[in-house]
Amino acid sequence: MPPSRLLKHKGRPRHAPDAQWRRGIGDVALGNSLSADIAPIANALILGLSIASIWLIAALGLAIIYGAIGVINMAHGEFIMLGAYTSYALQSFFGLPFLLCIPAAFIVVAFIGLLLERGLIRYLYKRPLDTLLATWGVSLVLTQLVRLTFGSDPKYIAVPEMFQSNVQLGFVNLSVLRIFVFALTIVLVAATAFLFYRTRFGMQVRAVMQNKEMAASFGINADRVYMLTFALGAGLAGVAGSLLGVLAIVLPTMGTAYVVQAFLVVVVGGGTILGSVVASGLTGEFQSVLAYVTNETFARFLLYLLIVVLLRFRPAGLFAPAKARR
Amino acid sequence: MLLGLDHVTSFYGKTPILKDIGFDLHQGQCLCVLGRNGVGKTTLLRTIMGLTDRMTGDIQMSGANISTAPTHQRAKYGLGYIPQGRQILAKFTVKENILLGTFARSDGLGEVPPLCLSLFPYLAENLEKQAGLLSGGQQQQLAIARALATNPKILLLDEPTEGIQPNIVHEIGQTLRRLNTEFGITLILTEQHIKVARKLGDAFLMMENGRIVARGPIAEMTDELVERHMTI
Ligand SMILES: Nc1ncnc2c1ncn2[C@@H]1O[C@H](COP(=O)(O)OP(=O)(O)O)[C@@H](O)[C@H]1O
Ligand SMILES: [Mg+2]
Numbered sequence: 001m002p003p004s005r006l007l008k009h010k011g012r013p014r015h016a017p018d019a020q021w022r023r024g025i026g027d028v029a030l031g032n033s034l035s036a037d038i039a040p041i042a043n044a045l046i047l048g049l050s051i052a053s054i055w056l057i058a059a060l061g062l063a064i065i066y067g068a069i070g071v072i073n074m075a076h077g078e079f080i081m082l083g084a085y086t087s088y089a090l091q092s093f094f095g096l097p098f099l100l101c102i103p104a105a106f107i108v109v110a111f112i113g114l115l116l117e118r119g120l121i122r123y124l125y126k127r128p129l130d131t132l133l134a135t136w137g138v139s140l141v142l143t144q145l146v147r148l149t150f151g152s153d154p155k156y157i158a159v160p161e162m163f164q165s166n167v168q169l170g171f172v173n174l175s176v177l178r179i180f181v182f183a184l185t186i187v188l189v190a191a192t193a194f195l196f197y198r199t200r201f202g203m204q205v206r207a208v209m210q211n212k213e214m215a216a217s218f219g220i221n222a223d224r225v226y227m228l229t230f231a232l233g234a235g236l237a238g239v240a241g242s243l244l245g246v247l248a249i250v251l252p253t254m255g256t257a258y259v260v261q262a263f264l265v266v267v268v269g270g271g272t273i274l275g276s277v278v279a280s281g282l283t284g285e286f287q288s289v290l291a292y293v294t295n296e297t298f299a300r301f302l303l304y305l306l307i308v309v310l311l312r313f314r315p316a317g318l319f320a321p322a323k324a325r326r
Numbered sequence: 327m328l329l330g331l332d333h334v335t336s337f338y339g340k341t342p343i344l345k346d347i348g349f350d351l352h353q354g355q356c357l358c359v360l361g362r363n364g365v366g367k368t369t370l371l372r373t374i375m376g377l378t379d380r381m382t383g384d385i386q387m388s389g390a391n392i393s394t395a396p397t398h399q400r401a402k403y404g405l406g407y408i409p410q411g412r413q414i415l416a417k418f419t420v421k422e423n424i425l426l427g428t429f430a431r432s433d434g435l436g437e438v439p440p441l442c443l444s445l446f447p448y449l450a451e452n453l454e455k456q457a458g459l460l461s462g463g464q465q466q467q468l469a470i471a472r473a474l475a476t477n478p479k480i481l482l483l484d485e486p487t488e489g490i491q492p493n494i495v496h497e498i499g500q501t502l503r504r505l506n507t508e509f510g511i512t513l514i515l516t517e518q519h520i521k522v523a524r525k526l527g528d529a530f531l532m533m534e535n536g537r538i539v540a541r542g543p544i545a546e547m548t549d550e551l552v553e554r555h556m557t558i
Pocket of ligand 2 (some may be wrong): 363368369410413484
């Protein structure tokens with residue numbers, strides 16, 4: 001299920017502690033003073049931005065792993081799911097405050113990603129099709145393991161009190177939680193871009209991406225770069241998971257829904273960080289505005305259609321470097 | 327002895343390309359590796375860097391056995407590689423390409439070493455230029471600067487004058503001579519230009535079909551020998 005769908009989940013038990021806040025990205029309330037014409041469109045645009053930020057976090061890790069290592073990680077959705085369960089477990093069993101659950105989810109899921117890379121993925125780098133199958137298999141195993149551990153009933157992550165209010169921004173009334181998600185998205189994207197474009201580690205990654213043999217000839221351990229990049233991508237998925245977990249419900253199968261959107265963002269964006277940012281913004285806005293004009297299902301249909309047409313003319317995505325295009 | 331190869335056989339897939347190679351190299355020497363196209367000169371340098379699929383035999387560097395060390399560790403023993411075709415990272419700037427070399431340093435220097443800039447004024451003035459936009463000769467300078475940034479004991483140069491304008495060939499020859507005599511950097515150089523080899527080298531290896539067929543001080547590289555192993 002895509003995020004906006006999940007948020008309207010009907011089967012949610014009434015005793016959910018924070019039911020009214022779980023609307024997350026759907027809760028744009030507009031000030032009364034506003035003219036009736038602009039309000040619905042502003043509403044749709046802002047909803048689009050929040051959809052975009054969620055897709056972006058989910059897509060960022062995927063884009064890093066694909067862009068730097070060339071691995072299409074079919075288990076990425078399950079990394080998101082593990083992030084959500086990590087936060088849920090730490091909050092419910094150990095009483096960890098939600099704000100600490102987010103970095104904890106990063107560390108836990110990054111570590112799981114690291115184990116997966118060391119134990120399996122690294123043996124398959126020369127066989128892309130096998131990575132696809134292997135990571136898909138891993139995704140099934142992870143879903144099943146979580147189901148066996150936590151059961152298949154939905155779990156909830158409590159929203160901290162400080163996020164349970166609204167603020168007036170211009171003429172639009174926004175929930176603090178949504179602003180927090182949006183801000184954290186910006187921080188994560190900026191931090192990732194900084195890491196890749198401004199640090200020695202980032203330079204190692206970019207060197208390995210361009211020419212692995214040359215990178216190795218100048219002392220760069222490509223194996224280590226792959227390992228850390230994979231762990232980083234997984235960790236980002238973990239963060240996405242804890243945020244999604246607080247906006248929607250936590251289920252063993254939740255990853256599958258989000259990862260479809262994340263793949264779309266990566267494909268449309270061409271696998272770069274900047275491409276993912278723009279692509280998630282565009283697809284999020286498209287989806288939201290189309291949904292305003294028509295309805296949710298038809299909007300998604302139109303979005304997919306647009307993407308298919310786009311890929312017909314730009315097979316390498318919107319932002320692929322010129323020579324990669326054909 | 328700085329570098330020593332002993333009974334080295336090197337493979338691509340299951341095919342041995344280099345066969346039973348052995349030689350010693352001393353500090354400050356300039357060794358020229360000669361031979362026609364396809365005899366295995368590039369493969370020899372790649373074998374020293376650990377870039378072939380597999381090798382047997384021994385490679386010693388400064389007393390350590392590096393035969394099984396992965397490429398990124400070999401770089402840190404003091405091997406500066408200037409590959410055939412230069413292999414500049416086209417998306418990196420000139421500065422980033424030079425900085426790439428610093429990952430092989432043991433002193434942790436993370437800046438462009440002054441030597442790279444003083445040897446190549448053009449690079450010094452165009453540090454932010456994208457490397458893919460440089461001319462062939464400029465890219466060769468950059469490849470040398472990048473290898474120098476590793477603070478190497480040995481430079482491995484694979485046909486450094488290939489495809490470069492004659493006036494720049496001379497310039498690069500002079501730079502290499504300075505590095506060898508003034509800075510005491512040991513060189514292994516593959517060449518098609520006999521003239522450059524004679525000017526720079528003090529020892530030579532002649533290769534044929536993956537084997538060494540003649541060797542000695544450069545003075546012993548007679549025209550007859552060149553005729554036999556290098557004309558087509
Ligand atoms: N990557 C490779 N895989 C398989 N064979 C190769 C590879 N590179 C070179 N060879 C073969 O090894 C032999 C030596 O090539 P090379 O070392 O490039 O010669 P040279 O540099 O002297 O011109 C050639 O016959 C070439 O076809
Ligand atoms: Mg060659």
